[in-house]
Amino acid sequence: MNAPVLQMPIQNEIAQHQLDSIINARLDELLPQKLAEIAANKTPSMAIIVTKGTLDWAYPPFILASTAAALGWEVSLFFTFYGLELLKRDLSSLKISPLGNPAMPMKMPVGPQWFRGIEWNIPNLVQAAIPGYENLATSLMKKTIKNVGVADVEELRQFCLEADVIMVACQMTVDLFGYDQEVFIPEVKDYIGAASFLPIAQTSDVSLFI
Numbered sequence: 001m002n003a004p005v006l007q008m009p010i011q012n013e014i015a016q017h018q019l020d021s022i023i024n025a026r027l028d029e030l031l032p033q034k035l036a037e038i039a040a041n042k043t044p045s046m047a048i049i050v051t052k053g054t055l056d057w058a059y060p061p062f063i064l065a066s067t068a069a070a071l072g073w074e075v076s077l078f079f080t081f082y083g084l085e086l087l088k089r090d091l092s093s094l095k096i097s098p099l100g101n102p103a104m105p106m107k108m109p110v111g112p113q114w115f116r117g118i119e120w121n122i123p124n125l126v127q128a129a130i131p132g133y134e135n136l137a138t139s140l141m142k143k144t145i146k147n148v149g150v151a152d153v154e155e156l157r158q159f160c161l162e163a164d165v166i167m168v169a170c171q172m173t174v175d176l177f178g179y180d181q182e183v184f185i186p187e188v189k190d191y192i193g194a195a196s197f198l199p200i201a202q203t204s205d206v207s208l209f210i
Contacts, residue, residue: 045074047197047204053085055094055138055153061086061210062156068206069163076204077160078197080170083210084177087169087184091153095138161187168192 046068050061061083065075079087085094130136145152151159160167169184171191181191201207 043072043074044068044206045076045204046206046208047076047078047201048208048210049197049201050077050079050083050086050210051081052210053082053094054096055141056096057210058086058091058094058153059156061208062153062160064208065165066156066159066163069160069165074166075160075163076166076168076197076200078168078170078192078201080173080194084169084173084179084184086153086157087167087188089183089185091157094153095134096141097134098137157185161185168197170194 046064048061048065052058061077065077068075085091142152166189167185167187168190169188169192171193173179174181174191181188
């Protein structure tokens, strides 16, 4: 008489187990698809810490930032220490420094092709001893940039701004060097500390230190 009553909890338990198995199997099928959809719809992001302030080192962050922005990425640049030079309104004073940069090829941007192809391996001690060598190297670099049709630093920075690249300055370095914010372009979004930028870098798909 009591057998059907005893069987009911067992039957309910079996039915629940079957239902759980069906749900889990369905989740195993749908979850990878959903994660793939989320990844496909996510906007890539990049964060760059910019620390250099010479003419040659101005190109990597602006080229990478403008290219990523053109691809639809969200890009943030954090300018600190000498990198603040790249936020100034006037970039005409940017120079290159061959000293301590032995890998930099010294080629002449003028003359016949065979002459332009010569690499002038000038020792750093000689470069340091020649008055005005830094100015000469800078003028040669600018001539080379113009000859090959590469955009200048001002143009690259403007490309970044037009593509909504976020540019922020390190407030600690601004205070350290005694900068007046008026010397910087008005498009600087904010003056923040490392503690404010690190979370941005942490959640970015690509983080670079230049």
